[in-house]
Amino acid sequence: MRAMVLDEPGKPLREAELPVPEPRAGEVLLKVEACGVCRTDLHLLDGEVDVPHPPRVLGHQIVGEVVAGEPPEGAAAGGLVGVPWLGWTDGSCEYCRSGRENLCPQARFTGRDIDGGYAEYALADTRYCFPLPPGFAALDAAPLLCAGLIGYRALRMTRDAPRLGLYGFGSAAHILTQLAVWQGRRVFAFTRAGDERTQAFARELGATWAGASEERPPEPLDAAIVFAPVGALVPLALQALAPGGIVVCGGIHMSDIPSFPYELLWMERTITSVANLTREDARELLELAPRVPVRTSVTRYRLADANRALEDLRAGAFTGSAVIVP
Numbered sequence: 001m002r003a004m005v006l007d008e009p010g011k012p013l014r015e016a017e018l019p020v021p022e023p024r025a026g027e028v029l030l031k032v033e034a035c036g037v038c039r040t041d042l043h044l045l046d047g048e049v050d051v052p053h054p055p056r057v058l059g060h061q062i063v064g065e066v067v068a069g070e071p072p073e074g075a076a077a078g079g080l081v082g083v084p085w086l087g088w089t090d091g092s093c094e095y096c097r098s099g100r101e102n103l104c105p106q107a108r109f110t111g112r113d114i115d116g117g118y119a120e121y122a123l124a125d126t127r128y129c130f131p132l133p134p135g136f137a138a139l140d141a142a143p144l145l146c147a148g149l150i151g152y153r154a155l156r157m158t159r160d161a162p163r164l165g166l167y168g169f170g171s172a173a174h175i176l177t178q179l180a181v182w183q184g185r186r187v188f189a190f191t192r193a194g195d196e197r198t199q200a201f202a203r204e205l206g207a208t209w210a211g212a213s214e215e216r217p218p219e220p221l222d223a224a225i226v227f228a229p230v231g232a233l234v235p236l237a238l239q240a241l242a243p244g245g246i247v248v249c250g251g252i253h254m255s256d257i258p259s260f261p262y263e264l265l266w267m268e269r270t271i272t273s274v275a276n277l278t279r280e281d282a283r284e285l286l287e288l289a290p291r292v293p294v295r296t297s298v299t300r301y302r303l304a305d306a307n308r309a310l311e312d313l314r315a316g317a318f319t320g321s322a323v324i325v326p
Contacts, residue, residue, distance in 0.1 A: 002326065003119035004306040005055045009047030012307045013058065013118070021115070021123045023069035028126050030064025033080065033138035035117030037061075037301070037309045037322035038146050039170070039229065040085070043253045044112060045310060051112055058306075059324070060085040060110035061145040062117030062124070063138040075131040082132055082286070083124045084145045086276050087114045102153075102276035109276075118306050120326045130282050133290045143296045143321035144289060147171035149277045152285040154225045154250040155180065157272060161223035161246070165190060167213055167237055168228025169198050170313075171321040172250065174205060175294055176225070181206035182292045188217045190233075192316065201297075201319045216240060225250050231257035234271065235264060243267035250274050298323050 001020050004013040023029045041058050043049040062083040066075065075081050089096050089104040096104050110116050115123065132141050151172035158164060164180050166173040167190040177187045189202035189210040199210035209218055213233055220242035226233050227250045234257045237247045244267065252275075265271070297320025301309040309322045 001120040002303060003057050003115075004303060006045060006051060006058055007055045009045065009051070013045070013310075015304055018057075018119070020121050023123055026070075026126055027123050028066050028069035028071060028081070028129060030062065030081070030083070030122050030124060031067050032062060032064045032117045032120055032122050032326050034063045034142040035059040035061055035324045035326075036142035036145060036147065036171070037306075037313055037324060039313065040146070040252050041111065042310055042314055043229070048253045049112070053113070056112065057115035057117075057119050057122075058111045059116035059118035060087075060112070061142045061147070062110065062122055063132065063142050063145070064117070064122060067121075070126055072126050072129040072131065075129070080132050080138055080141075081129040082141060082145045082282075083110055083117070083122070083129055084149055084277060084282055085109050085111070086278070087128050088125050099278070099280070102278050107276070118303065118324060120303070128279065130286055133286045135290050135293065139298055139300065139323055139325065140296045142323045143171050143175060143298065144285065144294070145282075147321060148175045148285055148289070148294070149281050150250055150274060151176035151225075151227075152179070153277055153281050154248045154274045157248045157274065158223035158225065158246060161221075162186060163188065163219065163222045163242075165217060165221040165224035165237060165240055167224060167226040167233045168230075169202050169210075170227060172227050173225075174201070174297060174320050177202060177205045177207055178292055178294050179288070188221060190215070195316065198316070198319055221245060223248065226254075227251060229254045231255040235260040238264040238269060238271070241269050244269065246270040246272065248272055248274060296321055300325055
């Protein structure tokens with residue numbers, strides 16, 4: 001099978017011919033129909049997030065057809081299923097036993113510890129595969145499996161905040177805006193200065209206001225989610241919060257947060273982070289997405305163009321999500 005392989009951080013992915021893997025008990029073999037491109041893939045490529053045992057096939061927003069092994073519950077043989085970042089947990093640690101499997105210290109992650117979806121075929125643990133919601137083609141569903149799931153988990157951490165700021169308007173934010181507006185919230189979108197195209201895109205999706213990250217919104221926010229991996233945005237988000245507000249850091253990696261005066265945190269403001277996802281998050285979002293309905297905006301790339309997709313993501317060359325189609 002064809003695959004794009006990470007040999008070591010700092011080098012472009014290498015196109016390779018690999019043997020088609022064979023599923024063991026409890027695994028499924030998927031023919032990959034689509035795989036979303038995530039900023040975490042850039043962190044892995046750049047060495048900002050460790051890849052323990054390279055070479056590794058990246059990609060953790062996989063939609064594939066089950067071609068061997070036992071399909072997950074609710075999926076028909078030959079049906080399409082989705083595979084997210086969380087690929088395995090031990091099921092026995094204190095976190096798994098308390099419903100916090102996203103914090104499992106032994107967890108394995110798709111495209112980091114387990115070969116991912118930048119390939120024609122991929123293996124997955126059946127327990128961590130999910131039937132796709134009705135009405136979603138493979139190309140459109142792929143971004144839900146990380147951008148959507150991490151965004152959804154971050155949104156839950158904002159409780160019922162009616163005025164929501166989103167810093168970094170990429171794949172996750174464009175999904176989350178639709179969900180938040182459907183819930184009756186008002187969304188304030190923050191982008192790079194001068195990025196009028198993305199600001200217009202945010203307003204098209206229902207955002208009340210869109211502007212540069214350095215700007216103050218027209219009214220205080222009850223919560224903010226920082227998707228961009230830029231630590232300097234955290235104090236800016238704190239400045240924009242009303243008393244009692246919360247800043248949620250929604251990425252796996254972020255540059256250092258600069259020091260800031262205690263005054264910004266005072267009045268019971270809070271900073272927290274999101275780590276990974278749980279299978280319950282996946283079940284909830286995939287049940288909710290067709291009700292909204294969420295519509296992903298997708299730029300399609302060939303498997304051989306995975307490096308270009310990653311560099312386009314880095315440069316902000318598209319709005320919405322990038323998806324590789326083998």
